Amino acid sequence: MAGHSKWANIQHRKGRQDAKKAKFFTKAAKDIILAAKAGGGNPEDNSALRLAIQKAKQVNLPKDKIENAIKKGTGELAGGDILEITYEGYGPGGVAMMVDVASDNKNRIVAEIRHAFTKHNGNMAETGAVSYMFNNKGVIVFDGEKFTEDDIMEIGLEAGAEDIVAEDGIITVYTEPSDFMPVQQAFTDAEMEFNSAELNQVPENLIAVDAETGKKVMKLYDALEDNDDVQNIYMNADFPEGLFDE
Template sequence: MSGHSKWHNIQHRKGRQDAARGKIFTKVTKEIMLAAKAGGGDPTGNNRLKSAIEAAKAVNLPKDKIETAIKKGTGELAAEAIEEVMYEGYGPGGVAILIDAATDNKNRTVAEVRHILSKGGGSMGASGCVAWMFDKKGVLAFPKDEHSDEELLEIGLEAGAEDIVDDGETWQIQCAPEDFTAVREAFVSAGIEPAESEITMIPQNTVAVDKETGLKLLKLYDALDENEDVQNVYANFDLPDELLAEMQD
């Protein structure tokens, strides 16, 4: 399961991810703060912040809360000290899992993540054990019934896109993180708004799992995603078609 997999798209449509509005707001607010802290409060020169603001607007985070989060990130306003941390581990079937967290208490968060992984049939791994299996990429998704791959490539390649991937119902344009803003703006300027766009972690290879293992992995994924400190979960498994079909019913 990559940042944009068939499961991700189903999950997004059904609104399963971050079902509670409060949790959505907490996650996007933390990302704005971290982005502003890392690269400054001006989104025109901070691709990560620009992406974070777009994600916040997509879930209707009020403008004043966005501005406050930016100021907290830059230190203009007082705020709790939030740190970024990436945990690595394994799920059922030996699937590689990356867990991106933002926390004010690393001891608490690592203990909770370790417990969730263990309870879900997985385990925490050492730093570097699976991160090498993933590449950080900008990803823009476009409905296949609205656009051809030739059309998208013609626009994307000139702006810095690296590849286009068939992801079932969508085409995925992939690019280097530093080219994400330029690629996205090229499509918007051409009158084509991506259905989704983000900087994410893409697995270099995926592992096919059976239905039983897939169900266990989805349960583990949901448990991790429900933790208040977990921002994103990335994994390298492919669900069987029969399970995907059941989830769409």
């Protein structure tokens, strides 16, 4: 998975930008609502809810908003009527993209997603057209300056990690979805702080794009990400070094 580490680094850089935006609160609350709706309001029995709460705490979502989001998901409060939908498409340069949304208005959101693709030299695709190019994986990212690859391997492999890759100043741990929480907990128990830990759609292969195409792809990414209903965006672009440093 050597190429995937570069993908994780790109996602991580984008994640740091996302965390500065106030609307990240909205995304975190929707994650909690959807998790509680699907698996109940007890995080002890609902691993998806535990992860959603953890992510919400990382962006300092207030405790009362976390509790209200759980109650919306379980139906104790109004506001939990949210649909979870994944749209697929192609961006500039043939880059495959998957867009997870959480919306209370399917007709509106599909029109908005289609408009973003069309405006930024992309096009939406049928369900299944690009999803086969991605695999659902747990992705845990560490700062390569704080830990060595051996440090991570010692804990990660014993806990059930699938792969560990050091590249571009970060160390990325990949797991099967079922092993994600135990592996994450193993690092927490070892007091090894990670930069991010999420279940992501990881591309099987990356498509190399030049700087000009890369900038166009990122304009589409940003247009999609600016939509309040968009929760996650996955893509298989291999961007040139230094593109985000300009």
